[in-house]
Amino acid sequence: MSNVTLPPGWRLVALDAIDSTNAELRRLSEAGGGGSPSVAGLEGLTVTAATQTAGRGRRGRAWASPRGNLSASILVEVGGARGSAGELSFVAGVALHEALTALAPGYDFRLKWPNDLLLRGRKLAGMLLETVFPAGAPAGQGAVIVGTGVNLAAVPDLEPLYPVTALAAHGATVTPGALLTVYAETFAAWLSRWRSEGFSPVRAAWLQAAHGVGGPVTARLADGNEISGTFEALDEAGALILRTPDGGTCRVLAGDVFFGSGGGTPGGGA
Amino acid sequence: MTSKPTIDSAAVRDLATLLDETGLSEIEYETENVRIRVARGGISGQTIMAAPQAHAGAAPAPAPAAAAMPAPAPATAEDAAKHPGAVTSPMVGVLYNAPEPGAAPFITEGAKVSEGQTLFLIEAMKTFNPVRAPKGGTVTKILADDAQAVEFGEPLCIIE
Numbered sequence: 001m002s003n004v005t006l007p008p009g010w011r012l013v014a015l016d017a018i019d020s021t022n023a024e025l026r027r028l029s030e031a032g033g034g035g036s037p038s039v040a041g042l043e044g045l046t047v048t049a050a051t052q053t054a055g056r057g058r059r060g061r062a063w064a065s066p067r068g069n070l071s072a073s074i075l076v077e078v079g080g081a082r083g084s085a086g087e088l089s090f091v092a093g094v095a096l097h098e099a100l101t102a103l104a105p106g107y108d109f110r111l112k113w114p115n116d117l118l119l120r121g122r123k124l125a126g127m128l129l130e131t132v133f134p135a136g137a138p139a140g141q142g143a144v145i146v147g148t149g150v151n152l153a154a155v156p157d158l159e160p161l162y163p164v165t166a167l168a169a170h171g172a173t174v175t176p177g178a179l180l181t182v183y184a185e186t187f188a189a190w191l192s193r194w195r196s197e198g199f200s201p202v203r204a205a206w207l208q209a210a211h212g213v214g215g216p217v218t219a220r221l222a223d224g225n226e227i228s229g230t231f232e233a234l235d236e237a238g239a240l241i242l243r244t245p246d247g248g249t250c251r252v253l254a255g256d257v258f259f260g261s262g263g264g265t266p267g268g269g270a
Numbered sequence: 271m272t273s274k275p276t277i278d279s280a281a282v283r284d285l286a287t288l289l290d291e292t293g294l295s296e297i298e299y300e301t302e303n304v305r306i307r308v309a310r311g312g313i314s315g316q317t318i319m320a321a322p323q324a325h326a327g328a329a330p331a332p333a334p335a336a337a338a339m340p341a342p343a344p345a346t347a348e349d350a351a352k353h354p355g356a357v358t359s360p361m362v363g364v365l366y367n368a369p370e371p372g373a374a375p376f377i378t379e380g381a382k383v384s385e386g387q388t389l390f391l392i393e394a395m396k397t398f399n400p401v402r403a404p405k406g407g408t409v410t411k412i413l414a415d416d417a418q419a420v421e422f423g424e425p426l427c428i429i430e
Contacts, residue, residue: 058396060370086363086395114395129397144397222364222393222417237362238395253419254364254393 001048003177007188010044010074019054021047021073022130022147029075029132029143039132039143044188045075048180055149057126058256059222061161068153069166070176074146074184076191078131085131085144086238086253087199089114092127092146094205095187100125100150102182104172110211113231113240113257117150118211121259122165125150148183152176161256203234210234212259217242220256227252231259350413350425357404357427359420363394367416375416377409383429390414390426403429 001014018024025047029039052071055063065071078085093115100109100117110118117125128147151166152174167174194202207213217231219242229244240252350356359365367375367390376388383389383403390401407429414426 058393059366060373085361085399086397089395089397127396131397131399133400133402222366224417253362253395 001050001177001180003175003181004048005181006046006184007044010046010184010188013045013047015047015049017051017053018047018049020052020056020147021049021071022056022128022145023054024049025073025075025145025147026130026132029145030134038141039075039077039134040141042075042143043077044184046072046180046184048072048176050176057128063126063128063149064156065149066154066156068168068176069156070148070150070152070179070183072148072176072180072183074148074187075132076144076146078142078144084199085129085142086114087194087202088144088146089127089129090199090202090206090238091190091194092129092148092187093117094202094209095190096125096127096148096150096183097209098186098190098205099179099183100167100174102186103174103179104167107167107170107172109209111206111209112211112259113234114238116162119165119167119170121211122163123151124165124167146187150176150179152179199236199238203236203238207234216260218258219250219252220258221252222254350411350428351423353425353428355407355410355428355430356425357389357401357429359392359414359422359424359426360401361392361394361399362422363392363399363420365414365416365418365420365426366391366393367412367414377412377427379409379412381409383407383409392420401426405429 004012004014006012013024013028015024025045028045028047029042049065049071051067052063052065055065055071057063076088078088093111096117097109097111101107107119109124112118112123115127116123126149130145130147131142132145133142151164153166153168155164155166155169190202212231213234215231216228218226218228219240220226227242227244227250229242229250231240232243232249233241235241235251240257242250242252244250351358367377369376369391376390377383384406385403387403388400389403392399392401409427410430411428412426413428414420414424420426
């Protein structure tokens with residue numbers, strides 16, 4: 001990857017091919033800088049690869065990473081608060097939305113709970129966040145690996161759950177290096193704001209860019225149950241509040257979300 | 271409420287009635303022995319949970335998650351949380367016992383684990399958190415089910 005500029009203090013490890021940028025960043029961070037089990041001082045450590053040979057999504061799903069698309073993982077220190085790590089999903093989503101909007105103005109990018117990015121209803125980008133609390137690390141030292149995949153040039157042939165697209169298919173040309181430069185900048189800015197002002201401004205920005213709030217939604221939960229209703233709100237921790245037809249509400253912390261009446265096509269082709 | 275390992279179904283029923291009458295989405299009732307929370311769920315009408323208080327001084331857990339949570343018998347869970355070998359949940363989220371669906375579980379009862387070994391994964395807002403063994407030993411009991419919501423401080427397994 002060429003022509004990448006990162007914020008002050010960030011470091012780039014640019015690879016041609018790797019199994020997964022998240023996995024490589026985990027290996028680097030767990031090894032620690034000098035072999036000590038600590039993630040302190042590793043904020044902004046960024047791993048990119050021109051292609052991933054074993055890219056991953058939620059729950060072990062494959063994520064294809066053809067050349068020309070962005071695969072990047074960024075390490076963020078979160079101290080000891082695992083509970084707030086989920087808020088980073090939204091910090092990253094808002095930052096990516098802002099970066100793409102800056103590079104491809106006029107395109108209506110939308111965020112899908114919690115942080116997929118959609119273009120005309122199709123998935124353009126996905127994220128996978130994983131915490132790192134190295135065994136033996138001092139209490140209060142933890143980090144989150146924020147993995148981001150963006151289909152810039154090519155539509156992946158592996159994404160059975162949702163319809164997918166790529167930016168090039170809509171007539172916009174953005175290189176991975178150009179996107180990483182702007183995304184790192186917006187991400188650093190939103191991180192700083194999140195740390196000083198809390199989740200509230202992040203949540204507000206997410207809602208501005210979100211798809212489907214107030215409309216019909218179906219959440220497929222980890223245990224296989226599906227709940228359908230209205231996407232009523234994003235709560236203070238980032239959970240999706242779903243109002244069911246009987247008037248009750250469900251707080252969804254994890255799951256696959258589908259929009260539209262009838263819940264889109266959950267299970268279709270999966 | 272006594273410390274008998276039974277759920278006070280009358281109390282739960284009263285709270286559920288109160289929930290309907292008031293239109294609230296959640297009611298929590300606590301005595302020194304037990305905490306009962308009755309909340310509306312969307313899957314099968316109401317999600318009813320009876321859970322003992324977790325760590326004293328622990329951060330308050332947010333409202334219960336949507337995934338239906340099977341209620342552990344109060345006395346059992348209470349005992350488990352106090353067990354010196356209890357590994358408790360560091361966060362609210364959905365628990366997984368394997369790296370991906372269909373894969374072998376991270377641990378089974380009777381298995382030997384080493385310090386730092388991954389025991390479970392917990393997901394919230396697409397952030398995945400490995401729960402690691404705080405010490406080496408034998409897994410004598412697994413207390414949490416796969417693909418279900420867990421609360422902060424909830425005992426997940428016991429390592430002795």
